[in-house]
Each structure stands twice: as C-alpha cells, then as structure tokens.
Amino acid sequence: MRIVSLLPSATEIVFALGLGDYLVGVSHECDFPPEARTRPVVTRSLLPPGLPQAEIDREVKRLLAERGTIYELDAELLEKLKPDLILTQRLCYVCAVGYEQVCQTVEAIGVKARVLTLEPDSLEGIFGTILAVGQAAGREDAAQGLVAELRARIEGVVRPVTGLPRPRVVALEWLDPPLAAGHWVPEMVALAGGEDLFGQPRLPAVRLNWAEVLRTDPDVLVLMPCGYDLPATVEAARVLGTVPDLESLRAVKAARLYAVDGSAYFNRPGPRIVGGVEILAEILHPEACRGLAPPNSWTPISLPLPVP
Numbered sequence: 001m002r003i004v005s006l007l008p009s010a011t012e013i014v015f016a017l018g019l020g021d022y023l024v025g026v027s028h029e030c031d032f033p034p035e036a037r038t039r040p041v042v043t044r045s046l047l048p049p050g051l052p053q054a055e056i057d058r059e060v061k062r063l064l065a066e067r068g069t070i071y072e073l074d075a076e077l078l079e080k081l082k083p084d085l086i087l088t089q090r091l092c093y094v095c096a097v098g099y100e101q102v103c104q105t106v107e108a109i110g111v112k113a114r115v116l117t118l119e120p121d122s123l124e125g126i127f128g129t130i131l132a133v134g135q136a137a138g139r140e141d142a143a144q145g146l147v148a149e150l151r152a153r154i155e156g157v158v159r160p161v162t163g164l165p166r167p168r169v170v171a172l173e174w175l176d177p178p179l180a181a182g183h184w185v186p187e188m189v190a191l192a193g194g195e196d197l198f199g200q201p202r203l204p205a206v207r208l209n210w211a212e213v214l215r216t217d218p219d220v221l222v223l224m225p226c227g228y229d230l231p232a233t234v235e236a237a238r239v240l241g242t243v244p245d246l247e248s249l250r251a252v253k254a255a256r257l258y259a260v261d262g263s264a265y266f267n268r269p270g271p272r273i274v275g276g277v278e279i280l281a282e283i284l285h286p287e288a289c290r291g292l293a294p295p296n297s298w299t300p301i302s303l304p305l306p307v308p
Contacts, residue, residue, distance in 0.1 A: 009270035010087035053176040161193030167219040179205040192280035224262030
C-alpha cells in the first residue's frame, strides 16, 4: 500500500497506526511526527509568507473568490508517487487541499487511487476518522486500540472536573479578526470543565469583534490561532495590544489569559486532540488537573503587550 496524506491530522493518524513506512507523500504542513518531514511534499500554499493575521484573512478571501482554493497540488509528483490511497478533506477549504480539487487532479492524471475524505466535526467524528483510515489501510485492530486509549484519557480528564465550578471561556482560533473556535473545540471546553461562550459544537468558527468579547467578559480567554504553535501564538498575541479596554476583562485582571499550541492540540483533528482537552483541564482547573497537559503546550500571557 502506498499512501499520500494531504492533511497534517491524517499524517499523524497514519504514523500512530504504524503505517509510516507506507506513507510516500505529504502536504507542506505535515510536520508531526518529525519523520513526516522526510517525505515528498505534494502541495504548497498560495499565500505569501510572513503576513500578519489581518492580511492573511484578506488574502484568503481574495484567493477563494478568484481561484476557489489557497493551495496548489503538484499533479506531476502525485502521478510519480503512484498512491493507492489518498487522504484528504472537504470540511475546511482554508485548512487543506479540498476533496474536489484532489479528485479532479487524480482523474486528470489517471491515477487509480482511492480518495478517502476525512471531515470530522466532533471528537466522535475524529475517532471515526481514525477507524476509517485503519479500515482503508488494513489496520483495524490498531485503530480500535488507539481510539480506546484516547477515550480512556478523556475519561481521565472528566472524572476530576466533574462537579467543579465551570469557568466561562472564550476560545479564539484567530485573533485579527477574532474568531471563536467551533467544531470540536466547544466540546473540548465542556469536557475540561468549562462553558464556551461563543463556539457552537459541530459548527464552523464564529466571527466576532472585540466589543462582543468585552461585553461577554469571560473568566478565561484562550488563544489558539489555527496553524500557530506556542511561540507563534505568543508573537501573534501582540495584536491584542491594539484592542481598546482589553485590560478591563475579568480574564485579564485575574491573569487567566493563555496562549496554547493550537496547531498541535486544537486545530488538527487527529490523535493529539486529546492533549488539547488535557491542556484546557489544567488551565481551567489547575488544582484538580495539574500535570495533565503535555509539556510546553501552554503559557499565561500578561498585558500590556507591545503593539506590533
């Protein structure tokens, strides 16, 4: 079996199921585990590098309107790789190459590969994608074992937070403009013992303005911009220095403004998503859940921040 993964989350699933030796191609964003970086890269982003978040938002809108995608798929390389199984998605056309684009390319170059689309919108859906990849690649037992392990870890979070007060949380997957994280993140907040004030389970992110965040006055504000690791999130958080009256927020005054590694633990619907639940539990209920979060996965942020 020859597998091409066009999703970072699918690449993580492939390796977690012991299929790394069969992975012959990846997307430009597939960076975990580190071995993934050694595979041929079959996609590239059309976004110019180094843009601030507000400019990324504008450029994404322009590219989607003009080209229908923000990614390019290397058809010539894909043909040379001769995959049997291609893993892609159609949940979010900003997140990765879309299913239709992949199918059109595969048909045009005559590759006889199965194209498996993964589009979870909940934790249960994420577990379902692990099982689907396992079934497609002949690793059903490994997939069932991995899902059982992830469910047990979630139960290990739910037990200590049950019955505790539930902090009111705003979780942002983009900062300029602010977007409240959706899909599986509100469920993660609930499992970790919090109440998500804006995100809707199984629905896309909600576009906000900072005035709405200020009016809601959350107990906890968590920054998890899509595609940003922890250092990049801390750097991106400098834009908060331009937000009027942010220091009046309950969360800021109580020193409960946090940056997390969104790319690893919140944005990608793969096995490490359970680490995100553990991060939230440690942030929301530090006395009950201290030590649950993966190392170096979150940090508090203090205001004022230097303006970018």
